[in-house]
Amino acid sequence: MASPRADTTSKIILGESDLHRVVDRIAHQILEKTSGATGTVLLGIPTRGVPLAQRLAARIHAFEGIDVPVGSLDITLYRDDLRLHATRALGKTELPGGGIDGRRVILVDDVLFSGRTVRAALDALNDVGRPSSVQLAVLVDRGHRQLPIRADYVGKNIPTAVSESVRVSLLEVDGLDEVKLTGGDK
Amino acid sequence: MTGFLIQGVSVLGAAPSDLVLRDGFVVSAPDGTEDVVDGSGLVALPGLVDLHTHLREPGREDAETVETGSRAAALGGYTAVFAMANTSPVADTAGVVEQVWRLGREAGLVDVQPIGAVTVGLAGKQLAELGAMATSAAGVRIFSDDGFCVADPRLMRRALEYVKAFDGIIAQHAEEPRLTEGAQMHEGEVSTRLGLTGWPAVAEEAIIARDVLLAEHVGSRLHVCHVSTAGSVEVLRQAKARGVRVTAEVTPHHLLLTDELAASYDPVFKVNPPLRTAADVAALRQALVDGVIDVVATDHAPHAVEDKECEWAYARPGMLGLETALSIVLSVLGERWDLIADRMSRTPARIAGLDGHGTDLAVGSPANLTLVDPSARRVVDPAELASRSRNTPYTGTTLPGRIVATFLRGEPTVLDGKAVK
Amino acid sequence: MIKHLRSAADLDLATATLILDTAGEMAALAGREVKKLPTLRGRTVVNLFYEDSTRTRISFEAAAKRLSADVINFSAKGSSVSKGESLKDTALTLQAMGADAVVIRHSASGAPHRLASWVDGSVINAGDGTHEHPTQALLDAYTMRSRLGRLAGLRVAIVGDVLHSRVARSNVLLLTTLGAHVTLVGPPTLVPRDIAAALSPATKVSYDLDSVLPDMDVVMMLRVQTERMQDSYFPSAREYSRRYGLDLARMRKLPEHAIVMHPGPMNRGMEIAPEVADSSRSTIVEQVANGVSARMAVLYLLLGGKA
Numbered sequence: 027m028a029s030p031r032a033d034t035t036s037k038i039i040l041g042e043s044d045l046h047r048v049v050d051r052i053a054h055q056i057l058e059k060t061s062g063a064t065g066t067v068l069l070g071i072p073t074r075g076v077p078l079a080q081r082l083a084a085r086i087h088a089f090e091g092i093d094v095p096v097g098s099l100d101i102t103l104y105r106d107d108l109r110l111h112a113t114r115a116l117g118k119t120e121l122p123g124g125g126i127d128g129r130r131v132i133l134v135d136d137v138l139f140s141g142r143t144v145r146a147a148l149d150a151l152n153d154v155g156r157p158s159s160v161q162l163a164v165l166v167d168r169g170h171r172q173l174p175i176r177a178d179y180v181g182k183n184i185p186t187a188v189s190e191s192v193r194v195s196l197l198e199v200d201g202l203d204e205v206k207l208t209g210g211d212k
Numbered sequence: 213m214t215g216f217l218i219q220g221v222s223v224l225g226a227a228p229s230d231l232v233l234r235d236g237f238v239v240s241a242p243d244g245t246e247d248v249v250d251g252s253g254l255v256a257l258p259g260l261v262d263l264h265t266h267l268r269e270p271g272r273e274d275a276e277t278v279e280t281g282s283r284a285a286a287l288g289g290y291t292a293v294f295a296m297a298n299t300s301p302v303a304d305t306a307g308v309v310e311q312v313w314r315l316g317r318e319a320g321l322v323d324v325q326p327i328g329a330v331t332v333g334l335a336g337k338q339l340a341e342l343g344a345m346a347t348s349a350a351g352v353r354i355f356s357d358d359g360f361c362v363a364d365p366r367l368m369r370r371a372l373e374y375v376k377a378f379d380g381i382i383a384q385h386a387e388e389p390r391l392t393e394g395a396q397m398h399e400g401e402v403s404t405r406l407g408l409t410g411w412p413a414v415a416e417e418a419i420i421a422r423d424v425l426l427a428e429h430v431g432s433r434l435h436v437c438h439v440s441t442a443g444s445v446e447v448l449r450q451a452k453a454r455g456v457r458v459t460a461e462v463t464p465h466h467l468l469l470t471d472e473l474a475a476s477y478d479p480v481f482k483v484n485p486p487l488r489t490a491a492d493v494a495a496l497r498q499a500l501v502d503g504v505i506d507v508v509a510t511d512h513a514p515h516a517v518e519d520k521e522c523e524w525a526y527a528r529p530g531m532l533g534l535e536t537a538l539s540i541v542l543s544v545l546g547e548r549w550d551l552i553a554d555r556m557s558r559t560p561a562r563i564a565g566l567d568g569h570g571t572d573l574a575v576g577s578p579a580n581l582t583l584v585d586p587s588a589r590r591v592v593d594p595a596e597l598a599s600r601s602r603n604t605p606y607t608g609t610t611l612p613g614r615i616v617a618t619f620l621r622g623e624p625t626v627l628d629g630k631a632v633k
Numbered sequence: 634m635i636k637h638l639r640s641a642a643d644l645d646l647a648t649a650t651l652i653l654d655t656a657g658e659m660a661a662l663a664g665r666e667v668k669k670l671p672t673l674r675g676r677t678v679v680n681l682f683y684e685d686s687t688r689t690r691i692s693f694e695a696a697a698k699r700l701s702a703d704v705i706n707f708s709a710k711g712s713s714v715s716k717g718e719s720l721k722d723t724a725l726t727l728q729a730m731g732a733d734a735v736v737i738r739h740s741a742s743g744a745p746h747r748l749a750s751w752v753d754g755s756v757i758n759a760g761d762g763t764h765e766h767p768t769q770a771l772l773d774a775y776t777m778r779s780r781l782g783r784l785a786g787l788r789v790a791i792v793g794d795v796l797h798s799r800v801a802r803s804n805v806l807l808l809t810t811l812g813a814h815v816t817l818v819g820p821p822t823l824v825p826r827d828i829a830a831a832l833s834p835a836t837k838v839s840y841d842l843d844s845v846l847p848d849m850d851v852v853m854m855l856r857v858q859t860e861r862m863q864d865s866y867f868p869s870a871r872e873y874s875r876r877y878g879l880d881l882a883r884m885r886k887l888p889e890h891a892i893v894m895h896p897g898p899m900n901r902g903m904e905i906a907p908e909v910a911d912s913s914r915s916t917i918v919e920q921v922a923n924g925v926s927a928r929m930a931v932l933y934l935l936l937g938g939k940a
């Protein structure tokens with residue numbers, strides 16, 4: 027959720043133009059690795075993965091004129107850390123018209139951290155269809171994995187301390203585009 | 213027998229003076245052998261008289277006994293209480309009323325005056341042996357089926373007439389039973405919201421209206437228990453203006469609490485008649501000041517834990533009253549000591565024809581009195597109550613006033629706020 | 634998030650809307666044939682039913698199981714409940730078992746409130762006496778929103794034995810919170826005169842069903858128990874159904890888009906004619922399916938976070 031970020035020790039990692047350039051690069055990499063994004067579906071993980079997936083699709087269209095189907099996959103009901111937080115509102119799960127069976131699904135999220143979100147996403151995916159393969163695209167990889175999971179497309183690797191947090195802001199959700207590293211002193 | 217010298221006590225709010233008690237009476241001067249009680253800051257009242265107490269013995273000694281109820285009464289400033297007849301067995305014979313009377317004398321903390329049942333087994337079908345109870349050692353004067361209404365109009369008429377032979381009085385629990393089948397609380401907005409079956413005010417008012425007409429017709433005295441509605445007050449006001457010989461009581465809880473408290477569904481607030489609306493409370497307070505309602509009576513109704521820690525509909529109605537009554541009245545009326553003495557001592561004793569109680573503290577009067585510290589405040593803690601039960605609706609509330617001492621015929625039953633036995 | 638759901642009055646607009654939105658997501662999952670979600674794995678939900686209601690119990694059980702909760706059915710029959718164990722003792726037993734939520738159905742109004750004072754877990758009211766049935770109101774609101782696209786401004790008539798209806802009380806409270814306009818219809822003996830003041834001052838009351846129908850978006854028929862006749866609430870089943878029953882002729886007075894609801898079980902021929910119950914306006918079958926989604930949403934929102 028977007029919240030006021032009155033932090034003292036924060037550093038901008040990606041500004042607006044950096045962020046746009048990183049998205050462009052991921053779009054190019056997807057085109058490259060998937061031979062023109064054929065048979066591919068982008069599924070954003072709410073909240074910020076969804077607009078990211080839409081941007082990637084828009085950039086792919088801009089570069090190659092290809093329409094990649096976009097959807098969203100909410101993973102809340104599959105999380106294993108529900109008891110650690112106040113109850114979360116559910117996000118939307120919307121699969122594109124053709125579904126995902128037999129397609130290459132690229133999961134899109136803003137930050138890759140412990141890997142638990144992706145684990146939950148794989149469980150959720152399993153319940154909604156049977157893709158031929160699954161890939162992962164993230165804007166930021168900040169390390170500290172707790173599960174054997176890696177991303178296929180990474181916008182930027184940011185070395186962090188566990189106590190720090192990475193805040194991704196997107197125009198569609200937060201009113202501006204930037205990535206910040208904050209905290210350390212909790 | 214020791215005498216007592218109460219120094220510097222304010223009798224009914226008057227300037228401080230000394231009170232000397234000896235041989236069961238108020239006397240004019242000390243003889244130097246008295247125990248001294250510091251009365252500074254305290255107010256002396258004639259010992260309180262409760263026309264409506266449930267002592268539960270015989271039958272429900274797990275909820276209260278004559279002894280524990282007597283102790284609660286003494287701690288509340290009472291020197292006489294009238295014990296209702298809805299025991300098990302019912303106090304509908306000379307044998308049962310004498311048993312209760314004797315237990316009261318043995319406990320020796322207040323004068324326990326048994327009330328006799330109007331009908332056999334409180335069943336509302338056939339008159340109990342009212343005369344036998346009147347001439348028993350207990351000397352019963354008040355008869356009541358309290359808990360139930362004497363609903364049959366012919367039976368009520370006969371009872372009112374019959375007790376004239378021995379100057380008895382019928383105390384009616386006014387509740388038209390057909391209008392209150394399954395009733396759980398006052399019928400109104402709150403009952404509608406809570407989905408609890410309503411107890412309409414008219415069920416009380418209709419019986420009082422009928423009974424004042426019956427009493428007028430046969431020229432008898434009628435006493436109305438626990439008046440709870442503004443409408444009842446109006447019926448009584450008119451009857452009294454016409455000269456009907458009717459008296460009425462109100463409970464402390466009906467002077468203070470309202471039906472909104474049922475919203476918790478905590479049955480500690482379930483009582484019969486039920487807590488009514490704020491408008492009813494206001495009318496009852498005014499009627500008590502005006503004298504349309506003659507007395508405050510507690511309807512002290514102890515209940516065992518399992519009868520209250522349950523669903524509202526399954527709980528028994530009733531709440532404790534003896535140990536908090538004076539504080540509630542004090543908070544409602546303020547320090548109007550003469551009015552308080554009238555509504556809680558003189559008038560109830562007169563209604564009951566009880567000699568030796570309800571008399572002002574003049575030289576030669578029986579030494580039945582209580583000393584109150586009006587400046588004290590206390591937070592009600594059920595665990596500290598002398599009653600065997602815990603069903604007070606005032607848990608955690610701060611109440612004004614504390615009973616410091618109570619004397620029954622010159623002997624202390626309470627000293628330093630503690631029961632002497 | 635709220636801890637208990639004892640009354641529809643526990644829900645403000647934001648919370649009620651969240652539950653309906655969540656129910657929508659749950660329904661979408663059911664549509665994709667997802668049978669079981671791992672969400673409430675390791676949590677214990679007790680169904681404590683003092684009244685027979687197979688429909689409601691099965692609905693809660695299905696909802697809890699689809700979320701992978703452990704479900705314990707503690708029904709009045711064949712348990713210590715029927716041997717006179719008090720609600721409080723039962724509550725202490727459930728507490729010792731570590732129940733995270735207790736779904737209670739009870740014939741005494743306010744039993745869920747009492748239970749909530751004795752257990753640490755969440756208490757969900759599945760119908761208490763003549764008081765409330767908040768999850769029924771949620772599934773009804775969900776059904777209205779699915780059929781008509783909105784709740785704010787909807788005109789809803791609730792017809793029948795309002796006095797004894799927990800469904801009516803919960804619906805009035807919830808629908809008012811959600812911005813709908815409720816009219817209560819029935820004989821004066823069964824529509825308490827202070828019902829509007831008690832629940833929501835904007836509620837209207839009418840004793841004339843025919844005059845109300847042309848303005849309604851929704852008409853909800855309440856079950857009327859024939860034993861009310863013995864207590865003189867109305868003279869006969871025949872007179873009741875003539876004055877307050879929904880038959881085909883009356884249904885035609887409704888606007889084209891209006892829907893007909895019934896919480897079930899129905900007295901066909903009494904408050905609702907069979908042709909009306911089976912018509913395309915009737916939502917009675919989908920109400921049952923929506924019940925599971927609404928209860929999944931409630932269980933998730935009450936139990937899906939930090940206790």
Ligand SMILES: [Zn+2]
Pocket residue numbers: 358359360385437438484485
């Ligand atoms: Zn009574």
